[in-house]
Amino acid sequence: MAARPGRSALEAGFNAQLSANAIDDFLQGQLSGVELLADGAMRGGQPLDVELGKLLRAYPAMLRTLATDRQGRIIAARAANGRPVPLAVELVADREWFRAPRDSGLPHVSDAYRARIYGNEALVAVSAPMLRDGSFDGVLQASIPIQRYIRTRSDNLRRRGFELLLLDRQNNVVHASEGLRWRFLDGAGSLGAEIRHGAVQPGDTGAMRSMVGLLRDGDKVYLSAVAMRTGWVVAVVAPQQRLLALAMPRLGLLLGLLAVTTLGVLIALWRMRKLLAASMGRLLASLHGYALGGTLDPAQLTRMPEELQPLAGGIGDLAARMNAAFDELRQVLEQREQVIAERTESLRQAVNDLDRLSRTDALTGSLNYRGFLEAADTMWRQARASGKPLSVLALDIDFFKRYNDLYGHAEGDGALRRFAGAVRSALLHADDVLARPGGEEFIVFLPGSTLEQATQVGQRVCERVRSADIVHAASPEGRMTVSVGIASMQPDDDDDDDDSESMLRRADAALYRAKAAGRNRVSG
Template sequence: MAHPARQWTLRRRFTRLLLFAALIPALLFSAVMLWQQYRASRTSLGERVGLSASLTSTSIDDFMRSRLAGLTLLASTRDAPLADWSPDLDRLRQAYPGLTSALVVDATGHVVAASPAPPPGVLGTPASRVDDRDYFTVPARTRKPHVSDAFRGRVVGNTPLVAISAPIVRNDELVGVLEASINVESFARQRGEAFRMNGYEMLLLDRGNHVIHATGGLPYGFMDAVSDPRLTIEADAPSNTARTRFEHDMLDGSAGYVARARMSSGWTLVLVAPVRNLLLSVGRNTLVLLALLMLVSLGVLAATWLQLRDLAQGTGHLLDTLRKFALGDPLDTGEQAPMPRELQPVASAIRDMSGRLNTAYGELSNALITQRDLAASLQRVVDDRDQEIADRTAELRNAVDELEKLASIDALTGALNVRGFRRDIGALVEDPECEDMSVGALIIDIDHFKAYNDRYGHPAGDTALRRVVGAMQSCMRGASDTLARVGGEEFAILLRDADIALAIEVAQRICDTVRDARIPHADGIDGVITISIGIAAQPSPELMDHLLSQADEALYRAKRAGRGRISR
C-alpha cells in the first residue's frame, strides 16, 4: 500500500528538475537575445539618424538653391527701373509659394519696391532701410547670390524668416539687391514633425549658430544662440555629410545619437535621436518574454502533473493486476487499486512475474504503443518540415524579386543602371498603348570629369555625381521620364510623349540647372561643373537603339563645339 506522506516524492523532484532544466536556459537565452537586439537596434539607429541628417540637409539645400536660381535669373535679366519691379515681385512669389515677401533695394539700402506692399508711408522712411541686413550687405559686397542667417521681418511683417538675395548689376555697377524672404515654417515644420513622429528632434542653425528652427522637444527658440559643441560643426566640414556621435548625456540627460551636417549655405542641420525608445521597446519585449516564460512554466507544471498522475495510476493498476495474475487470483476489472509507492511496486511486480510469458507480451504491447507514438511524432515533424520548406521557398522568391529590383538601381546615384535602363526600354517597346507615342532621348556627359576626380579625389567625385543627378532629377517632368547612369559620368534620359522641341526644352533646362548649381571645378568651364547633352527624338518607340545612337552622335557634336551645351 502507498504511504500517504511519501506518495508524491518522485513527482515533486521530477517537476523541480524539469522546471530548472527548462527555465534556466530559457532565461539565459532571453537575456542574450535582448542584449543583442538592443545593440543591433542602437547601431541601426545611429546609421539611420546619420543618413537622415545627410538626406535632409541635401533636401533643404536643394529647396533653397532652386529658389535662389529663380531669384538670380530675375535679377540678371530685368532691365526696368527698380521702382517698377512690383509686378515682377508678385509673379516671383506666385512661382515660388514658399516666399512670404520680396523686396527690391537700391544701392544705398533703401527698399523701393515690395510684395506684398507695405503699409502706406513706409517706403522712403528710415524704417525701410535694410543696409544693416546681411542679405543686402553680402551680395552688395561680393556681387554674388546669398542665403542669409535667421532674422525677423521688419518692412513686411515680423515673422521668423530667412532670406535669399541676388545683386542687380548693370554695366559692372551695383544698381541694387533683389531679396526674397522665406518663412522658416514653410520648409522646416513639416520635416521636423516627421522626425518627431519617429522619435527624433531636429535643430536647424545658421552660420552664427543661431536657431532657425527647433522641434518642440528641444529647449531652444528662434534666433537663440547655441554654444553646445555637441550640436555645432566646423565651418570647413564637407557639405551634406553627417557626423554622428553617441552621447551619454544629451540635452535632457538621456543617452542617444547626435548627427550634424553642414549645408552648402553654411547652415547646420542637427538631428538628436534618444535611445529611450529603444529601451522602452526592449522593456516591452522583456515583459513579453517573462509572460511567455510564466506560461511555459505553468504549462510544464500542468503537463508534468497530468502525465505523472496518469503514469502513477496506470502503473499501479497494471502492477496490481500482474501480481494477481501471477498468484492465480481472479481479476476484477471494476476494482480500483490504491495508489502504490513509486518504485517499490514496480520492483515487486518484476520479481513476481520474472520469467513469465505474459511479461514478454506486455513489454511487446508497450513497445508497439511506443512505436505508434513515435510514428505519429515523426509524421508531425515531417509535416512541420514541409511547411517550413514552403515558407522558406516563398521567402526566397521574395528575396529574388527584391534583388532583381536592387540590381536595376545604381547604388551611388540612385538612378537606374544600364540593366534597369534596358528593362525600361523593353517595357516601353512592348507596351501596345505606347505604339504611337513620340519618344525623346538625351545622352548626357559631365565635362572634364576625369580631371575633377584627379584634382579632388574620387569621394568628392561621387558627391558631385549625386549632386548632378539631383539637379537633373529636379528638371524632369515626372515619373514618366527615366534617368539612368550608363557610364562613369555618362547618363541617359528617356522622355515619353516628347517631340524634339520638348526634348530641347528639357535638355536646356537641365544644362542650365547643373551650371547654376555652381559645383566648383577648377579645370571646368568657368570654374564649375558643366554638362554636354545630345538630343534625339522619333515618333514611336521602334528602333530605340537607333534613337540612342542619334543622341550619342549629337553628344559628340556638343563636345566638339566646346562642351557645356546641347546639340541635336
C-alpha cells in the first residue's frame, strides 16, 4: 500500500537511493580491481600469489583473494593478514562465484555466504574469469566482509530513526539493522518478495509502501526500496511510531490555529456590528453639513433604507467631486508606481546578480575567496549562538602543480570542475558549503557535524575523488587524489576557538599532517 509523500517519505527515498548507489559503487570498485588483475594475470609477469598480495594491499576491504584453474582447483591464495593460506583439496567448481564467470565470461558479484574459516563472518565474493587466447582458464576471486562496509551507514540511519535492509538475488538477508526481525542469511520470504516487487530503479522516485511484520515488535512500517545494479535490493524502513511522533505536534498546532482563528472571526464580527451602528450615526452628523446644498439621484434615495436617506442627501455632491479628483490622482499614482516598481525590480535584480557573481567561483560554481570569508564568519557566529558544533574540512589536491605542468591549464580547469563535483557528491546535508579560496585548495563547512561525523565525510570525499578516476600520470596513485585536514568546534567546550580563523588554522595544520603522512588521506 502506497503512503502519502511527506518529509519522512522524501528522506527515506533519498537515503535508499544514496545507499543503493554507495553500495553499488563500492562493489563495482572491488570488482574492477579483480577484473583488472584477472586480465593482467594471463599476460605473464610475477607469480599469482605475489599479484594477489598486491591486490589486497590496493583494496583494504578485501579479506582474502584466490585463483583457480579451469577445473575449479585453487592454485593460489593470499589472506589480508599476511598469513599463508593452505590450498583447499576439494574443487570449487560448484560455487556460484566460479560458475557465473565460467559460464558467462563476465565479472560477477555473488550473493552473501558464510565462511567458517573466518569465524562465520558474512562475506560477498567478487570474481572475474581469466582468459587465455580467448578461452576460459580459471577464475580470480576476492572475499569481502560486506557488513563491515554497510554497518557505518546502517548505524547512521538508525540514529536518525530509520532501519536498513539489504537483500541479495536469492531473497536472503545480506544486512538487517537491529530493529528488524531478520539476521544475516535469513530468508526474507513473502515479505522480501513484496519489497523486491515494489523496488524502484536507481534514480527513479516512488511512493513509500506500508508493511507489517518487518520489525521485531511487529509495528507497522513505511519503506522505500531501490533495486541495485547487482540485482540486490536495499530498503530504508521508517517505523510508524517515528512518523506519528513527527506528525502529532504539527496536527496539534493546526487544530490550535484553527480554534484561535475561528474565535477571532466571531469576535471580529460582533465588534464590527457594534462599530457599524455607532459609526453610521457619527458619519451622518459629520457629513450632513460638509456638502450642504448637494443633490442626490432620487432613485438612489428610494433604494436606501429610510434611516440612511438623510445621509445620502448630504454626501451626494461631495462624493461626485471627491470621486473625480480621486480617479485623476489614482491614474497619476498608478503610472508613477509602475515606473518606480519597474526600475526598482531592475535595480534589485542587478544588485543580486552582482552580489552572487562577486561571491561565486566561475570555474567550479563554489564560493570564491570573498564568499569563503563571509561563510566562515557567518557559520562560526551561528554555531556560537546556537550551541551546535561546526566542523571544517581543508582539502588540497595532491600533486596538482604536476598535473598542470603535464596536461596544461585547460585540462587543469576541467579537472578542478570534476573534482568539485566529486566533493559535492560526498556531502549529504543541504547546508554543507563548498568554497574554493584559491588554486587547488578547497574548504568544506559542515554545520551541526561533530569531529567524528566530519571524519566520515572526509573519508567519503577521498573515496569519491578516487572513484571519479581523474587520470594523473604524475601522481604515484595514477589518478587524482586529495588530502584532507579536519577541525571541529564545540561551543560548550572551554578550549574552543576564539574566531573562525583559529579553527581554519587548525584545519590547515591537520592538512599538512595528512600530506606529511603520505597524502591521499584524512587527518584530524
